Amino acid sequence: MTINQSGWKPEIAVSGAVLASPTATGNRALMLEEPLIFEIGGMERTGVDLAEAPAAPNRLGGMERATPIGLPGLSEQETVRHYTRLSRQNYAIDLGLFPLGSCTMKHNPRLNEKVARMPGFADLHPLAPQSAVQGALAVVHELGEWLKTLTGMAAVAMSPKAGAHGELCGLLAIRAALEARGDARSVILVPESAHGTNPATAAFCGYAVEDIPATLEGRVDLAALEARLGPDVAAVMITNPNTCGLFERDMKRIADAVHAAGALVYCDGANFNAIVGRVRPGDLGIDAMHINLHKTFSTPHGGGGPGSGPVVLSEALAPFAPLPIVEKDADGVFHLVEEETAGADHGQNFGRMVAFHGQMGMFTRALAYILSHGADGLRQVAEDAVLNANYILRSLEDVLDAPFGGTGPCMHEALFSDKGLAEGFSTLDVAKGLIDEGYHPMTMYFPLVVHGAMLIEPTETESKAALDQFIMALRSVAERAKAGDEALKGAPWFAPRRRLDETLAARKPKLVWEEVGGLAEPAAAE
Numbered sequence: 001m002t003i004n005q006s007g008w009k010p011e012i013a014v015s016g017a018v019l020a021s022p023t024a025t026g027n028r029a030l031m032l033e034e035p036l037i038f039e040i041g042g043m044e045r046t047g048v049d050l051a052e053a054p055a056a057p058n059r060l061g062g063m064e065r066a067t068p069i070g071l072p073g074l075s076e077q078e079t080v081r082h083y084t085r086l087s088r089q090n091y092a093i094d095l096g097l098f099p100l101g102s103c104t105m106k107h108n109p110r111l112n113e114k115v116a117r118m119p120g121f122a123d124l125h126p127l128a129p130q131s132a133v134q135g136a137l138a139v140v141h142e143l144g145e146w147l148k149t150l151t152g153m154a155a156v157a158m159s160p161k162a163g164a165h166g167e168l169c170g171l172l173a174i175r176a177a178l179e180a181r182g183d184a185r186s187v188i189l190v191p192e193s194a195h196g197t198n199p200a201t202a203a204f205c206g207y208a209v210e211d212i213p214a215t216l217e218g219r220v221d222l223a224a225l226e227a228r229l230g231p232d233v234a235a236v237m238i239t240n241p242n243t244c245g246l247f248e249r250d251m252k253r254i255a256d257a258v259h260a261a262g263a264l265v266y267c268d269g270a271n272f273n274a275i276v277g278r279v280r281p282g283d284l285g286i287d288a289m290h291i292n293l294h295k296t297f298s299t300p301h302g303g304g305g306p307g308s309g310p311v312v313l314s315e316a317l318a319p320f321a322p323l324p325i326v327e328k329d330a331d332g333v334f335h336l337v338e339e340e341t342a343g344a345d346h347g348q349n350f351g352r353m354v355a356f357h358g359q360m361g362m363f364t365r366a367l368a369y370i371l372s373h374g375a376d377g378l379r380q381v382a383e384d385a386v387l388n389a390n391y392i393l394r395s396l397e398d399v400l401d402a403p404f405g406g407t408g409p410c411m412h413e414a415l416f417s418d419k420g421l422a423e424g425f426s427t428l429d430v431a432k433g434l435i436d437e438g439y440h441p442m443t444m445y446f447p448l449v450v451h452g453a454m455l456i457e458p459t460e461t462e463s464k465a466a467l468d469q470f471i472m473a474l475r476s477v478a479e480r481a482k483a484g485d486e487a488l489k490g491a492p493w494f495a496p497r498r499r500l501d502e503t504l505a506a507r508k509p510k511l512v513w514e515e516v517g518g519l520a521e522p523a524a525a526e
């Protein structure tokens, strides 16, 4: 076994020049190279020492495995080192600023973690009798009340497990409401700048998806929307603030026009961080909106989960909310309504979306965050998030093109384009250069309405000093991209891996390790 079998060829740039193989091991100072787990260890080593199993009659009827299962054999120490080394190659919100726009990667207060780990919450069983889990039901109920109050909405469905799952919940409620009035419709309108999950959700529900163009100011074209409304349109899905980081100022007029046409309004609330405590979506005429607890309310996310996407619903949609529902009776006792055949109030529910009750750990963290901020603190979250994003926008618009910078302040995220970079230089080069500077790149090439988009969301949890350092780093990379610095095209020079063939990796991902002459096939790496 050699250390470099995964295809990494150590080389390093010093003042633009490339030096090959700076170390014998492939390690870069204290950043240790690490092969795949299957490439280390062997079946003769293991972390446990089991006694020989007593002979037992074989009851598999000849179906037993004939060949070894091929698990990697590692000692406990090797296992711990393997995962610790891998974890050090990762970037995390606990390491540094995470500028990913649309993702709201903010600090997760340790208080949330402490509360979520309290045995009364952490050790709950979803089938425990309701009388034994009144405190947990109270948490779900109180969080739901906060979400309804903050959004000015009539009802809340707590069980969806992510933003996209919340979109599904909202559209299923909309469809149930339309079908209940015998008016099943077939089209969902989605603005061009929408997050990919919006059209995907609509298509998943069986709707035809049609784009609504944006104005030159980066907002929904109201006239185009009004022109398209008709008896076949079930709903519009609008993100507000939108994915260009701009507030949809016409939201109320849009909602009125949509309602007048007999359709409903879904709002993608992933960007609620920018307006929480300042704007109540219910006042804007919205019928359904998911809230990403793992964005706005600070619960940890990334790498695919866990998430939580409760959906708030208007009066019109409240009767169609999915089960389960937590209710509080006149005696202060909480009830988990789980039966499809429950009382008249829930008779029109569209069913249920999850096996149990939702993400309890996320509920606990989100409520801890909300209560520790209080109403005034939540409002300040939005104000500081917007202030920080505008600080970045105005600090960098002299070196990076800000397509909507002239239309006024942004909301919680600053949007730049690749206009003005030197010939042959792209957003990708800027992003890779940022990795060398010690930052996870910003969101790239999204929203699609802006060429070479770079979407940056600092969140309210970054200090001015942290923002200044990030601005300094991005300014330096942007200046190099404008000056056509060839070394930038090779970035990242200092990361554990250099540029990958991303198309090959996405199109033909190698998800299964295959032993080839005792060594792994190289991954799709340069």
Ligand SMILES: *Cc1c(COP(=O)(O)O)cnc(C)c1O
Residues within 6 Å of the ligand: 102, 103, 162, 163, 164, 165, 195, 197, 239, 243, 268, 270, 271, 292, 307, 308, 309
């Ligand atoms: C994050 C996000 C989503 C999807 O939320 P998930 O929890 O990742 O499923 C949808 N829309 C927007 C605008 C988002 O930022």
